[in-house]
Amino acid sequence: MIDMIAALQPLLVGAVLLWSARLKLFSRHATATAHRSGLVVLLGERRALPAYRVLGAVELTLGAALLLPPTLRMEAVAVTTLAAGFLAYLGYTRRVAPTASCGCLSAQPTPVSGRSLLRAGLLVAAGALAATTTTGWFAALADRPVAGGLVLLAEAAAVVGLSPELDATWLLPLRRLRARLTHPLRGGSGVPLLATVQQLQLSDAYRRVAALLRSDVREHWDADGWRFAAYAARYQGRTATAVFAVPLADPEPEAVRVAVVDDTTGQTLLSLAGTTPPTDGRLTVVPA
Known part of the structure; x- marks a missing residue:
């Protein structure tokens, strides 16, 4: 050979x-x-x-x-x-x-x-x-x-x-070609990620935890009519992940909610609910 x-x-x-x-x-x-x-x-x-x-x-x-x-x-x-x-x-x-x-x-x-x-x-x-x-x-x-x-x-x-x-x-x-095929700014719902980010940034939930955030959107996924966006965060000296839940069908910022989760233990350190709860009544978060 x-x-x-x-x-x-x-x-x-x-x-x-x-x-x-x-x-x-x-x-x-x-x-x-x-x-x-x-x-x-x-x-x-x-x-x-x-x-x-x-x-x-x-x-x-x-x-x-x-x-x-x-x-x-x-x-x-x-x-x-x-x-x-x-x-x-x-x-x-x-x-x-x-x-x-x-x-x-x-x-x-x-x-x-x-x-x-x-x-x-x-x-x-x-x-x-x-x-x-x-x-x-x-x-x-x-x-x-x-x-x-x-x-x-x-x-x-x-x-x-x-x-x-x-x-x-x-x-x-x-x-x-990859951009045309994968639509990197869109989720499975067809809603642009930029629109989701703009909606959550206008929300009271975002304003209340903004000082904790240490990154832009690191990960996002769609489930049950909601888009979840994960940010790196730091809460009381702990490395954490802030996960925002944004309704895909409701453009109102007041519907956005957030949970801050400890990356090491998976413990929810902070949870702020919007005016509309998720369809299953809870927010499931996965540490980054």
């Missing part, structure tokens, strides 16, 4: 290098990207763009060499050295110019982060692993297409996941 993984690394690293070279050599944003990168600090404003172009040419050459047969060990060694240089450059940039852009895989202005360093480390490891094999990636993939495809897919996902400059391509759309 390890032999197959090693044989596939030239394909992964070669594809990453060609993608990076595309930005440096052919993107219309290359000049702006170079001037936002750490190369300005390292080499100066005038030399940043030429160095950026030269680096792109090196990436293009090595990337193409890795993808084209035969696979030579010297190619893998050269790529490992280049990736190690990337890692050192990113570490230097993060230390001396924390706001400078990486300029690696996208024109998106993104400062160097821990994810960027981990990605460079992954490429160093992939290049070193590729140097241990002489089997071509095409032969390895043809011999075990399913396993090889899964390995490449996992590694490609790791590279993308460790590239903050690519977040706008996949992470933000996923977050928007």
Whole structure:
């Protein structure tokens, strides 16, 4: 298995290098990207763009060499050295110019982060692993297409996941999709959480315990026509949870009630009832 993984690394690293070279050599944003990168600090404003172009040419050459047969060990060694240089450059940039852009895989202005360093480390490891094999990636993939495809897919996902400059391509759309599907500001009733919070903040129960609260809403759930909202609280030196009960069908603040519960013992330390009791006649609270 390890032999197959090693044989596939030239394909992964070669594809990453060609993608990076595309930005440096052919993107219309290359000049702006170079001037936002750490190369300005390292080499100066005038030399940043030429160095950026030269680096792109090196990436293009090595990337193409890795993808084209035969696979030579010297190619893998050269790529490992280049990736190690990337890692050192990113570490230097993060230390001396924390706001400078990486300029690696996208024109998106993104400062160097821990994810960027981990990605460079992954490429160093992939290049070193590729140097241990002489089997071509095409032969390895043809011999075990399913396993090889899964390995490449996992590694490609790791590279993308460790590239903050690519977040706008996949992470933000996923977050928007999740928001559309889960409606994070709504409970099961369809009543926005914000409306519930506004109602309870206008209540006498909230005003009477506001000085005890130590957080915003930490948890909320709907049950039997009520929405329960839990806040961190402190009561007479004890760590506690304040649980508000807000009727979903009654918008009046006077109907809100609250219980303050000791987090350690589960004992109800304070209970303030509204004008309308819950349907079962009691308020059940669970310590956070």
